[in-house]
Every structure is written in structure tokens, then in C-alpha cells.
Amino acid sequence: MTERKPGMKRRIPLRKCSGCGEMKPKKELVRVIRTPENEVLLDLTGKKNGRGAYICHDTQCLAKARKSKVLERSLEVSIPAEIYELLNEEMAQEEND
Ligand SMILES: [Zn+2]
Numbered sequence: 001m002t003e004r005k006p007g008m009k010r011r012i013p014l015r016k017c018s019g020c021g022e023m024k025p026k027k028e029l030v031r032v033i034r035t036p037e038n039e040v041l042l043d044l045t046g047k048k049n050g051r052g053a054y055i056c057h058d059t060q061c062l063a064k065a066r067k068s069k070v071l072e073r074s075l076e077v078s079i080p081a082e083i084y085e086l087l088n089e090e091m092a093q094e095e096n097d
Contacts (some may be wrong), residue, residue: 004091005079006011012025012026013026013031015026015027015054016029016054017029017054017055017056017061017068018027018032018053018054018055018061018063018065018070018071018074019055019056019060019061019062019063019065020047020056020058021066022056024056026046026054028056028057029055029056029057030042030043030044030054030055030056030057030091031043031046031048031052031054031055032052032053032054032071032075033043033048033050033051033053033068033075034049034050034051034052034075034076034077035048035049036049037051038077039078040071040075040077040087041083041086041087042090044090048087051074051075051076052063052073052075053070053071053074055071055074055096056084057091058091059091059092060089062084062087062088063088065086085093
């Protein structure tokens with residue numbers, strides 16, 4: 001639902017999900033980063049350093065991104081299956097909050 005009140009224009013920074021490709025407010029997305037040590041991990045605080053890509057807080061989007069290798073391309077690193085499993089677990093845990 002989009003309800004806009006006149007005079008209440010707030011600029012929300014939008015980022016594109018690497019899975020579904022939708023533009024969403026940063027807050028609703030999770031950052032996947034590549035650290036300087038070439039580790040790929042979820043940045044749930046949004047404060048870690050590294051090259052990052054955004055993805056919905058949704059394991060289905062992660063699965064999509066995995067299939068299309070979007071994360072590999074945007075992070076310029078190859079991501080082994082075990083890392084995807086870790087990301088998936090971490091994301092699934094967070095979903096239960
Ligand atoms: Zn998505």
C-alpha cells in the first residue's frame with residue numbers, strides 16, 4: 001500500500017535486491033559483504049566495511065541470487081556452496097525474530 005500525505009515527502013534511500021530485483025528501502029534489506037579478507041558474510045548491522053550487495057531479508061531471494069550468481073558478480077568473488085548455506089541459515093534465524 002502506498003499512501004502519501006502531502007507535505008510529508010521523506011527521501012528514503014532505495015537499494016535493489018540482488019534476488020528479486022525490487023527496489024526497497026535500505027532498512028528492509030540485508031547487506032552481503034565481501035571483507036578485505038575475501039570472506040563473504042551477512043552484514044546485519046550495515047556497518048561493516050567491505051564491498052556490499054543488498055538483498056531482501058528473505059531466503060527465497062538468496063536462493064534466486066545464488067542461481068543467477070548476482071552476488072558473485074557484484075562482489076567480484078566466487079561464493080562456495082557452504083557460504084551460501086551459512087548465509088541461508090543466518091537469514092532463516094533472523095526471520096524468526
Ligand atoms: Zn528480494
